[in-house]
Amino acid sequence: MTEHSSPQFKTHVVKCPLCSTRMSVRTMDVGRKTECPDCHHRFTIEKAEIKLDVPDPIVPEDEYGLKEVAHDHDDARRKLGQEIMSQAEREIKEQAERKDLNKRTQGAFEERKPRSYQDSDEEEKKPREQLTPIDYDPRRELVEYPLTFSPKEIQRDVLLLSDVGLLMRWVFLSLFASVTVYFAANAIYYGMQPTPTFMTYMYSFAGTALSVVIGAGTLIFLGSHFLFLVMSISSGQDEWDWPELGIFDRMMEALFLVVAAALSLVPFGIMMTIDQWTAIPLLAITFFAFPVIYLSMLDQGSIVTPWSSVIVSSLFKLPGKWMLFYLATFVLVSATLATGGAIFFFAGIDRLAYIALPGGVLLVGGTLIYALWLGRISWEIGVLHVDENDEEEAGND
Secondary structure (H helix, E strand, O other), rough: OOOOOHHHHHHEEEEEOOOOOOOEHHHHHHHOOOOOOOOOEEEOOOOOOEEOOOOOOOOOOOOOOOOOOOHHHHHHHHHHHHHHHHHHHHHHHHHOOOOOHHHOOOOOOOOOOOOOOHHHOOOOOOOOOOOOOOOOOHHOOOOOOOOOOHHHHHHHHHHOOHHHHHHHHHHHHHHHHHHHHHHHHOOOOHHHHOOOOOHHHHHHHHHHHHHHHHHHOOOOHHHHHHHHHHHHHHOOOOOOOOOOOOHHHHHHHHHHHHHHHHOHHHHHHHHHOOOOOHHHHHHHHHHHHHHHHHHHHHHHEEEEEEHHHHHHHHHHOHHHHHHHHHHHHHHHHHHHHOOOHHHOOHOHOOOOOOOHHHHHHHHHHEEEEEEHHHHHHHHHHHHHHHHHHHHHHHHHO
């Protein structure tokens, strides 16, 4: 027996009677007191109950452990050899089965015969289900906005104009429009003085500059809201979700209103350079041309194409609706001008600050009402266009 196998190096495991903690102690200390490292309870070491097999260290003379080898090691080697042999047999079997792979894939790349349509006709074919019903019409889910002035439609217009979002924008646009009108009127008033002075020139210049800056901002937002109302009514939307757009996007939307007004005013502007009184009757061209140009640009989606065959052809296909629209527009413009003229007549130029706000309210309100009616005539054109397309498809079938 070597030095390391003497009793003083033998150990065994004991268990603390209080906390059941297991610890390793020397066999030679049996009968002595020891202390539990966890609960610090002192107890007497008893004989070994659980043996802890600690292999004897290999001495340098027997580096590979060949002198004292237990029989268990031979069993482990025998078992390992059996597993290696079983693995080898499985690999040999798999290699033998791989010889049949060529037979299994033979003809995989050969030219295949085309499918016989006669055979396919004999098979039962399940008809393909349509994703949408045959009689599906998206416009049925939208609100109808016909251009009529029945009590029901007038009541609907009042409800549309009482929308909280529209009223809020009406108020703010009216304030800015009234400020624009005030500065513009002052600029004209001081510029037409019979005996102009330096101060009158300065007042006229300042009023012109302020009216241009504030008026441009007012026109941008008014044109954007004008486009939103026309598109919402023409598409049949029931609830309005006012978009929050940047200033650049609003400028792009306002360009439709500005360009349409400019193009419709071309004959009037040219005649104004020749004879002012002769140019006034040409405002009728602006009156009739503006809605056609504006809707044409919206239909084409571009401000450089103020012509649409759908819009122009509707003048001949829906003459009654267009006549009703122009009649209502004439009444609206006449009522707005008459009310504004009456306010100015009774208040006078001296109370310009008091009449500017009513003037802004009339101007913005008349524009918004006109946008509602323009959206209605656009809705009528859309319905006509859909019906014509349905008739063409039915005729082709």
